[in-house]
Amino acid sequence: MEPRERPFLCAPGLKIEAQERLVALQFQQLQQQLARVEALIERLEKRLWLTVYGVLGAILAQAFQSFLSVAPG
Template sequence: MGNPREVARISYESFECAPSLKLEAHERVSKLQIDGLNGRIDRLEIIIERLERRLWLTVYGVVGVILAQAFQSIIERLP
């Protein structure tokens, strides 16, 4: 460590790696952002599937009530 070349080399090494470290940090941040977006998309797809199931259940319920009323009116008119 008493050698001046070693001290100079250590300071230059960290400076030379700075662009590489910035690029790696940017890649990590980008990956985290993309992973976050993919997670949100997955959650939205699950929510949409649940909503779609509820919608179809509502449609089938309304159709069932209409058919029940139709059959009830037909049965009331029979002698």
Template sequence: MGDPYLPERYGFEAFDCAPALRLEAHERVAKLQHDALLHRLEKIEGALERLEKRLWLAVYGVVGAILAQAFHPLLAALP
């Protein structure tokens, strides 16, 4: 009928005591905070990956511009 691990007492209903309820509530809040922290961390990691791609694109753009300026006189000197 009830939980096999709890002893049955005639005439009394099973109840949770206040400290146990507070502990369960604290555990639920801690889990929610942890899940929210993981979600924010994933969003930050995604933003960092996008930023890294943009930085590499900028680096390649600068290198390309420098190489174009370096080869421009060579191409102008050819007939």
């Protein structure tokens, strides 16, 4: 049985490996931040639609009220 060959480690190779790990961590952090931003945008969108429907409901209620006051009773 032959002994396993150990890879030769040199300074440039280690530097490249460290840089690759750093880039992977940066991408992971970026993906987490993007997920948080997407969740924030989704909540903001829900609030916006709630506001739009609220304003529309108020306008329709006011129109209905003015229609009732004009209609002969």
